[in-house]
Amino acid sequence: GEDVEQSLFLSVREGDSSVINCTYTDSSSTYLYWYKQEPGAGLQLLTYIFSNMDMKQDQRLTVLLNKKDKHLSLRIADTQTGDSAIYFCASDYGQNFVFGPGTRLSVLP
């Protein structure tokens, strides 16, 4: 089945860019997603990219998809303290969703 991997932790300084990386194994995903989980809350969809695209920009967020390497990244420009959260990448694999383990982003003042 599908396997989605992410590094578990990332620390950046306020105002810098954050880049969160994700790799997946199955190339049949239709969409790839980034979800954000703030402390004590459920997940909220941040953005998504269709599998035949290689880039999507949405305000401070840029998603890059390298299908050949099965690599997905989320770049957050001008990272703020409110961006501190856990970020999950996910793929729709058949009738399931498969989530990565989540990357905990810490934003230092």
Add this chain to the structure above:
Amino acid sequence: EAQVTQNPRYLITVTGKKLTVTCSQNMNHEYMSWYRQDPGLGLRQIYYSMNVEVTDKGDVPEGYKVSRKEKRNFPLILESPSPNQTSLYFCASSPALGPYNEQFFGPGTRLTVL
């Protein structure tokens, strides 16, 4: 307000005592799903349902049951809970399976099995 609700939000129980976690959505979504979240493992899908009376196993279904008698409700049943089911559980729903499928998540249920 469009939302997914779960009850209870917190539950401490003992091994073997049957429990049910309810999930309800008011968005007329067809697809509903249960996940458990454990540190370092992310979210793992337990069961999902594509519509009323249609349920299927996710990645970690052992020890769980679900039912989907009505579109809005998708309860998660632990017939005989064990300590390894201590976890944070999320219910989610989405309009349907298709090219674009945003899932809406409930607030989570933190379950401790002693």
